[in-house]
Amino acid sequence: MTDAPKYGFETLQIHAGARPDPATGARQTPIYQTTAYVFRDAEHAAALFNLQEVGYIYSRLTNPTVAVLQERVATLEGGAGAVCCASGHAAQIMALFPLMQPGCNVVVSTRLYGGSVTQFSQTIKRFGWEAHFVDVDDTDAVAAAVDDKTRAIFCESIANPGGHIADLRALADIADDAGIPLIVDNTTASPYLCRPIEHGATLVVHSMTKYLTGNGTVTGGCVVDSGKFDWSASDKFPSLSQPEEAYHGLKFHETFGPLAFTFHGIAIGLRDLGMTLNPQAAHYTLMGIETLSLRMERHVENAKRVAEWLEQHDRVSAVTYAGLKSSPYYDRVAKYCPKGASGLFTVQLKGGYDACVKFVDSLELFSHVANLGDTRSLVIHSASTTHRQLSAEQLKAADAGPDVVRISIGTENADDIIADLDQALNKAG
Template sequence: MSDKQGFDTLAIHAGAAADPATGARQVPIYQTTAYAFRDADHAARLFNLQEVGYIYSRLTNPTVSALQARIAALEGGAGAVCCSSGHAAQIMALFPLMAPGRNIVASTRLYGGTVTQFSQTIRRFGWSATFVDFDDPDALRAAINEDTRAIFCESISNPGGYVTDIPAVAAIADAAGIPLIVDNTLATPWLCRPIEMGATLVVHSLTKYMTGNGTVTGGVVVDSGKFDWSASDRFPSLSAPEPAYHGLVFHQTFGALAFTFHGIAVGLRDLGMTMNPQGAHYTLMGIETLGLRMERHVANALAVARWLENDPRVEYVTYAGLESSPWNATAKRLYPRGAGALFTFAVKGGYETAVKVVGALKLFSHVANLGDARSLVIHSASTTHRQLTEAQQRAAGAAPEILRLSVGLEDVADLIADLDQALAAATA
């Protein structure tokens, strides 16, 4: 398939053709652990990375490979590596870049679990993170030092739905000679293609909009293929000899696919964060309707946000698609198809009223997920961001009075009616 074809064509066809053995038109679920080698020489070439093929499903699987090719095409990347979850994808993205004593600079506006992963968990590897407001370019530049190995942000942030000026951040990363990693989960490539804006790597939680039906977990790292890993000695995993492969140098050997091959041959081999083929199959089917779904998600979200903004029981709404949002101009410039379908609103009455609203909703499901066909609600301060201090919660857009909505595909009049009755019940 050509990446010059339209988005919806690629979403259906990229990475997939009729099965040569059976003629099956949908990608089969290759539910197998291992693959037979033709002979000893064939096996040796595969293990030496001298030939591309299938060895063991912790590393490669035909169903997962089809999904990787499809996502790479949609994001405009050179290659992609799928893994078990969005959190796994973040570690997979950092793994070839980091070493003890190295750091990343991350946005303050991140999913609460990511804040915890970066502020707590990665410290056990000897890595660290500095959190900065990415709307302040001077602060971002000042946070980068000689040990910084990546910049990390979300294209559209969870939970507030704020949009990031990716080209501006990418310019800072380029000037520093370090890669920019963008979590594109909330935007999806239908709304935003970070690689075209200067990102080096793109990660997704495929659990969300890409699959779209709340059935599986999955993650992916997409490699732009554009970063020169050999321009300095900062990234020895990619630019120096790899002892486990007899001194092979990934960037020298694989060029634009160096990061992708390292992610499979070292990352999946040693970390084992493998995506299962059935999960890949569900995600492939979900992506076929991604463009149609995202268009409806965005239209519904804008209508709900406008209604909430005009409701006297609501303090404010964070949706970047609203004219009143400080991020509206950036959203119009970089995200012309819309500002996504996830945002927050603050209810008058604080924590207690917010919790009552959640309890009174009937159509919105109270779950710790987003990007489903169903509309979802959560009180982030007591759930997804519970582990953070109140100051961190407010910095992340998850203050105690705030509710996060993931607006689904239902009739928008029904969603508004549900919010109306819940606000009435909570403020009676």
């Protein structure tokens, strides 16, 4: 689909990147379940290994099924290219890997998924990297946290679990002034609801496990490159601007231009880190994306109705859904997520921790799982599960306190969802 910009989102989610299989004419993208690929001859093999020709060598690096998925997600996000990998957490490391060196830091939002907080606050230290956590609503604090060792700003477009919407344009302006990229985790929104690149983001990451796949069957991650950042404007990003010894002095930005980050992610990131997405998982995700717009419309419709109902319930203290007029983020919905604020938010119960546990255990239609973005409605008590490694201060900053439950609204009948919530709230007391 070389003329992709003329097509609407609903068409691109079905067709982008996909073509009938040249060998069989198969219309659905085949699962290329193969480890390696036969070279035409020795010259062809050498050209592939030297990055002089694009093609398939070994499925740790590239795979035809995964390649279709990469092109589709990049197209939907409005990016130049994408690299798919094994999970959303893998995508975050893949995004940072070409940017960071020992001693460098990344400025990170305090409103992140608990596992991401742990990854940034603990795990990346083993690479010699550091994270400076800041409330991204305080743009002065964000700007103050950036120093000469900062290599990126990282946030979620719609925060997990609280559903808060980041002011992407303001963060992008700070990043631009500092000459560093803004990385946005767009998992909760999906490209149907929010396109961070249009608001200044350099890189977009996804846990494709969630809304993109939408059926709770596989894990997967993706890094989308806008193709708009000048990696050679300073000496901050030598992996992209300086000679790469492993490829005889090739300079990625000089050689590949807007696709520099994408080629580096494959030729270096996947080659050395090996966080490869398997082709069957890519196939499931491709099938899920075909219905993304339909599902997101229903998620938003149900979430808005359920949140409005919960806000009036006498056992509920607060609801964080940004689509509510009472939300401090309501005005940002129109700017960044004009089609809706997704289906994820938290509910604070008046009965505290014990009421939350009883509530979760009393739900019947909802599934109690550590996931979100499924067609099924899901629930979890973040403080005792996904965010349990966090301190009390971190829990408060992430809106995951002991009296809070996270709800991911599915695509079921809204009346059924409300009925289940009602009976569980009544049992929770």
